[in-house]
Amino acid sequence: MSTALAGAAPLAVEVAGLRLKNPLIAASGTFGYGVEYEGILDLSLLGGVVSKGLYLEARDGCGVPRIVETPAGLLNAIGLQGVGVRAYVRDVLPRLLPFDTAVIVNVCGDTVEEYAEVTRILEDAPRVDAVEINISCPNVKKGGMAFGGDPRLTAEVVGAVRRVTHRPVIPKLSPNVADIALFARVCAEAGADALSCINTVLGLAVDVERRRPRLAFGTGGLSGPAIRPIAVRMAWQAARAVKIPVIGIGGIASAEDALEFMIVGCPAVQVGTANFVDPGVYERILAGFAAYVARHGLGHLSEVVGSLQMPGAGGPEATPESGG
Amino acid sequence: MSTALAGAAPLAVEVAGLRLKNPLIAASGTFGYGVEYEGILDLSLLGGVVSKGLYLEARDGCGVPRIVETPAGLLNAIGLQGVGVRAYVRDVLPRLLPFDTAVIVNVCGDTVEEYAEVTRILEDAPRVDAVEINISCPNVKKGGMAFGGDPRLTAEVVGAVRRVTHRPVIPKLSPNVADIALFARVCAEAGADALSCINTVLGLAVDVERRRPRLAFGTGGLSGPAIRPIAVRMAWQAARAVKIPVIGIGGIASAEDALEFMIVGCPAVQVGTANFVDPGVYERILAGFAAYVARHGLGHLSEVVGSLQMPGAGGPEATPESGG
Amino acid sequence: MARNRDVPLVGKEPLEGAYLLLTFRHPEVAREGRAGQFVMIKAGTSPEPLLRRPFSIMDVDARRETFTLFLKTVGPGSRALADLRPGETAACLGPLGRPFTAPSPGVEPLLVAGGYGIAPFHLFSLELVARGVRPRLFYGGRGAGDLQVRSPFATMGVPVALSTDDGTLGHHGRVTEPLEAYIDASPNAARCALYACGPEAMLHAVARVGERRGLRAQVSLDPWMGCGIGTCLGCVVPIQGAEESRPRFRCACTEGPVFDARDVVWRGEGVSLARRARQAEVGA
Amino acid sequence: MARNRDVPLVGKEPLEGAYLLLTFRHPEVAREGRAGQFVMIKAGTSPEPLLRRPFSIMDVDARRETFTLFLKTVGPGSRALADLRPGETAACLGPLGRPFTAPSPGVEPLLVAGGYGIAPFHLFSLELVARGVRPRLFYGGRGAGDLQVRSPFATMGVPVALSTDDGTLGHHGRVTEPLEAYIDASPNAARCALYACGPEAMLHAVARVGERRGLRAQVSLDPWMGCGIGTCLGCVVPIQGAEESRPRFRCACTEGPVFDARDVVWRGEGVSLARRARQAEVGA
Numbered sequence A, B: 001m002s003t004a005l006a007g008a009a010p011l012a013v014e015v016a017g018l019r020l021k022n023p024l025i026a027a028s029g030t031f032g033y034g035v036e037y038e039g040i041l042d043l044s045l046l047g048g049v050v051s052k053g054l055y056l057e058a059r060d061g062c063g064v065p066r067i068v069e070t071p072a073g074l075l076n077a078i079g080l081q082g083v084g085v086r087a088y089v090r091d092v093l094p095r096l097l098p099f100d101t102a103v104i105v106n107v108c109g110d111t112v113e114e115y116a117e118v119t120r121i122l123e124d125a126p127r128v129d130a131v132e133i134n135i136s137c138p139n140v141k142k143g144g145m146a147f148g149g150d151p152r153l154t155a156e157v158v159g160a161v162r163r164v165t166h167r168p169v170i171p172k173l174s175p176n177v178a179d180i181a182l183f184a185r186v187c188a189e190a191g192a193d194a195l196s197c198i199n200t201v202l203g204l205a206v207d208v209e210r211r212r213p214r215l216a217f218g219t220g221g222l223s224g225p226a227i228r229p230i231a232v233r234m235a236w237q238a239a240r241a242v243k244i245p246v247i248g249i250g251g252i253a254s255a256e257d258a259l260e261f262m263i264v265g266c267p268a269v270q271v272g273t274a275n276f277v278d279p280g281v282y283e284r285i286l287a288g289f290a291a292y293v294a295r296h297g298l299g300h301l302s303e304v305v306g307s308l309q310m311p312g313a314g315g316p317e318a319t320p321e322s323g324g
Numbered sequence C, D: 001m002a003r004n005r006d007v008p009l010v011g012k013e014p015l016e017g018a019y020l021l022l023t024f025r026h027p028e029v030a031r032e033g034r035a036g037q038f039v040m041i042k043a044g045t046s047p048e049p050l051l052r053r054p055f056s057i058m059d060v061d062a063r064r065e066t067f068t069l070f071l072k073t074v075g076p077g078s079r080a081l082a083d084l085r086p087g088e089t090a091a092c093l094g095p096l097g098r099p100f101t102a103p104s105p106g107v108e109p110l111l112v113a114g115g116y117g118i119a120p121f122h123l124f125s126l127e128l129v130a131r132g133v134r135p136r137l138f139y140g141g142r143g144a145g146d147l148q149v150r151s152p153f154a155t156m157g158v159p160v161a162l163s164t165d166d167g168t169l170g171h172h173g174r175v176t177e178p179l180e181a182y183i184d185a186s187p188n189a190a191r192c193a194l195y196a197c198g199p200e201a202m203l204h205a206v207a208r209v210g211e212r213r214g215l216r217a218q219v220s221l222d223p224w225m226g227c228g229i230g231t232c233l234g235c236v237v238p239i240q241g242a243e244e245s246r247p248r249f250r251c252a253c254t255e256g257p258v259f260d261a262r263d264v265v266w267r268g269e270g271v272s273l274a275r276r277a278r279q280a281e282v283g284a
């Protein structure tokens, strides 16, 4: 462990064969390619970083406005603007070499073949530790959520990526489904090593003076503290449904927020929108973890994973079933 | 129109045969039985009031804590504590007689038969203007969301209620589904006259010090400003899917919030959590409506209903399809 | 009758530590507010935190049309109130809830306050003294810094017994210790009525003190409140009268916050003292 | 190099209307901040509003390790900053973005500011004067109340032409009118460089003024910004160099906020001035 902060508390975890020095991972699309933080944040503090979504080719993304604030949340339709996987391998990966952190690449595609092809190109690249499959982006017209909302297509994409890589494969689940446990199981059966849960929730904000959506694209993906109770619920449902690890995502901005996900069963978490709010968020969370470990006399932070006690029923006599 | 405020702007609407003096309805479970506001708020200011959920018999509801705040939201598991439909008809309805507002009763059941039986009892009661079918409460162990998450059961409940009442039937949709348009269509086909959209979003908040849910019941329903972008999106999807009117619900606390729902296609809206925050919310919204009507030179507020202009694509050249 | 108003802050007096006094103009609260009643109040309109917060009415001034709160800053809602500047307004609904019931003639009211639980007893003492009744106050806190409201009681001529958990002021120990000592030494022990406001454990202890000595106790409960008027059903507490075969959830905002200690189903007990006594009678 | 810090407020000067000056301690911004650069800053940690807000660096004091912002209170983010008390801290990342480029020797810098767009030109004037270059300022606003930063320019000896939309101060009309009048009257008209910061329509007008007269113009764009460091991709603006066949989205936070006016694809134009000129050349 390379830094004093991270070394101060027993935080290392292994997720799907990935060794992370701590359970904190920067979420896709909210951390650029990682290299933007030079001088602002030492990437070696993080358990891992996820790249923004990468297709075969570069993309312009959506028009502006692309981001609007909603109550305690952020609604975005970036549309996966990005450099394309080859430019990423050529220009970005070498710049991540100096950092002691896991590099996870967020893989996108308009077709099953494109997901596989992007993954194949990464397979030859050094420095990539795992592949996260983005089957849940709400802001594109093809691919994205269309895959993550259909169990059969989900299985196909995960299977196709699985076949072309030896690295851990981590599908990222969409919250815009009725039964996230079903999708968790489908991914596990198709060969996933872990799950990321959740991507943004589909939303719409209207400019009532102009009677148009506030985002140029129309609808967008909701993230940030507003969605945390939804995300914790879904992470809990997914973690109960499968044996593979679930990485919790959604509205994390403090150690307590991260611990909610860990307690419901996630060995690791991703921090998204909070990166925009505060580049110091990782140091704050790590300090909070250390305090929690000390306060609760834990040998290792991961002792809390899955420790949620679901209540019996309540009611004025606290007799079982009166909660119904 | 009985009050100066409501009379000041052309706001009256007809929804599923119900004449409302304005599009503002108090949402189920957030306004008691209406009678609690005596002296605080003149019910005749409102287009309508929805009772809290009623079963055949009285219920204790869940244990405490039943309500916790989350970022810009409220997570609740009340568990439909209530007096039962007969006590409502006997004790509450007479007290609503003096008020010039539509009375909508929120009907619950553990079984299809119970929904029908509750509705039948209401059929003989005076002063009831419509029936809202709660197939979407996340905080009960039977009934509730189990119905609203299954298209076949949804159709059964709506059909059963439809057969025993001549009053407008308004199923209340659950947001915890993948495709709300599907449920909207199922309800319309089963004979619904309008839809209420949405109920609370299933969530979970964890007390990390005690490693237990913060609510006694465990999970809860998320409401308030946090969910508004999700609710507006769903109301838009539902309104596009069916010809019957959709009543928009979720996070409304101002005229602008209500107008978001109206612009995406809802002729009326319900105000929930904001009732707790500010009993003056209706007067504020009505004043905001009047200002909006004047500012936009509208002959009638309902001219905005469904006026949303969805954008073409963006991109740096603003050429079609580059948003993808 | 409760009224919802935007109330301007007209007075602000910082006390030690996290405590302060805030005075707002609200004619109905000023005129009708009684000891034990509360207001639901929120500074600003941010959705964060979302809800108003309950605070006991500590003082009223009908002539100036103002009321005063005694505030402990503990989180975002109380902090936003503490940050108000004179002239700024808060959204306020009140007066709410059922007040304390004055004792019968000849009965000595013993008031037991923990921390910010002192607030209603300031107003209650004013009410009692105005009726010619002199209460006695037992006032406890963690440390000396938590006993911020003392001089008004001296002015009213109300005897005060202080106690602190850490011994920095008054009796070193629980507030119920001087209470019990007083009752046991009193020649008039059977003619006392207990009134308590403070942490749940303290209320429970006071309920037991009353039970053991056959004294009536009124306790002001302090559950989480969402609306203050009986619509959110978030504030329910299990209550069981002597005649009720099982506890029922009652709203602390409308049927309380003041309850008869014997009707409360205290944590871990499953049955109220009143019901247990009745069952013992019947069993006997 | 940008640094993320909790910065204490060390100075606060209310101006008229919604305007005020705020001074914070931040060694790196104080030492390295250049005119046209900005900070991302937020008071408090409430999730509402969620994000930091961009504000131009108006002044720096390397010795005191402080920098100053000129703030117009328009919404919750700016209001929370305006409500800070001295000693309280804000979360601040900076300095960010690309600064203005000083003109070549002998070229007269003409600064065009609209409303709070004056902020970077205060620092820019200080920088220029320190290098022996005397800029000239054209400063417009809706009314007299929007022209709050005037005396520092007098102190620096920078000539200022004021204008207001409502005629309450200076020229009655657009800020570009006195600008054009000055250029047209100047014997040195070809040796001017334009710098503009303010509302988009004003920037666009300045770009046209430059274009018509063959003058280079640097404009500071003002898009909505989420992060300030190129990761949220929320602040993109369509930019097209002369050699680029189509516009590309560029981040205003890292590649701007200052751009060459000729490279900007202005609203409704579809192509940049630079590209159009190149196409005309090629076509010709």
Ligand SMILES: Cc1cc2nc3c(=O)[nH]c(=O)nc-3n(C[C@H](O)[C@H](O)[C@H](O)COP(=O)(O)OP(=O)(O)OC[C@H]3O[C@@H](n4cnc5c(N)ncnc54)[C@H](O)[C@@H]3O)c2cc1C
Pocket: C038, C049, C053, C054, C055, C056, C057, C069, C070, C071, C072, C073, C074, C075, C076, C077, C078, C079, C116, C119, C120, C221, C222, C223, C224, C225, C257
């Ligand atoms: C009838 C009634 C009268 C009250 N009178 C006073 C008073 O006169 N002066 C005063 O300072 N406070 C009083 N309170 C408590 C006050 O309402 C809470 O301190 C306040 O709601 C905290 O809000 P917050 O946003 O500042 O903190 P939060 O962040 O909401 O809470 C901070 C901490 O306080 C706890 N808390 C929140 N609400 C309560 C509550 N109702 N009871 C106990 N703990 C709580 C939380 O669980 C948390 O640990 C009263 C409460 C009730 C129900």
Ligand SMILES: Cc1cc2nc3c(=O)[nH]c(=O)nc-3n(C[C@H](O)[C@H](O)[C@H](O)COP(=O)(O)OP(=O)(O)OC[C@H]3O[C@@H](n4cnc5c(N)ncnc54)[C@H](O)[C@@H]3O)c2cc1C
Pocket: D038, D049, D053, D054, D055, D056, D057, D069, D070, D071, D072, D073, D074, D075, D076, D077, D078, D079, D116, D119, D120, D221, D222, D223, D224, D225, D257
């Ligand atoms: C590079 C840069 C430098 C800036 N420098 C200054 C400065 O020196 N002084 C100053 O007062 N302001 C400056 N601004 C604008 C400032 O960032 C906004 O006024 C602020 O973000 C508003 O936040 P709010 O929460 O107070 O209001 P919000 O409620 O967020 O916004 C209030 C109104 O302002 C509009 N608005 C919000 N952000 C912007 C923006 N970036 N550009 C234009 N309109 C916006 C909103 O659409 C809304 O109508 C600068 C902006 C940028 C991008």
Ligand SMILES: Cc1cc2nc3c(=O)[nH]c(=O)nc-3n(C[C@H](O)[C@H](O)[C@H](O)COP(=O)(O)O)c2cc1C
Pocket: A027, A028, A029, A030, A052, A053, A074, A076, A078, A080, A106, A134, A137, A172, A198, A199, A200, A222, A223, A224, A225, A227, A249, A250, A251, A252, A270, A271, A272, A273, A274, D232
């Ligand atoms: C601006 C923005 C861009 C995003 N881009 C991507 C992306 O490229 N790929 C992806 O899988 N998720 C993307 N996400 C989703 C986040 O990784 C994360 O799942 C989501 O925001 C919820 O976490 P949060 O609440 O911490 O932000 C994006 C989110 C935001 C806000």
Ligand SMILES: Cc1cc2nc3c(=O)[nH]c(=O)nc-3n(C[C@H](O)[C@H](O)[C@H](O)COP(=O)(O)O)c2cc1C
Pocket: B027, B028, B029, B030, B052, B053, B074, B076, B078, B080, B106, B134, B137, B172, B198, B199, B200, B222, B223, B224, B225, B227, B249, B250, B251, B252, B270, B271, B272, B273, B274, C232
């Ligand atoms: C405390 C509480 C109780 C509720 N009880 C009911 C209920 O009994 N029946 C029902 O259909 N909806 C119930 N709801 C859902 C609301 O009617 C509404 O659909 C939801 O809260 C979203 O609207 P809001 O964000 O304006 O609160 C309840 C909501 C809350 C917060």
Ligand code: FES
Pocket: C224, C225, C226, C227, C228, C229, C230, C231, C232, C233, C234, C235, C236, C251, C252, C253, C254
């Ligand atoms: S506080 Fe809402 S019911 Fe009592």
Ligand code: FES
Pocket: D224, D225, D226, D227, D228, D229, D230, D231, D232, D233, D234, D235, D236, D251, D252, D253, D254
């Ligand atoms: S502000 Fe986030 S990329 Fe520029």
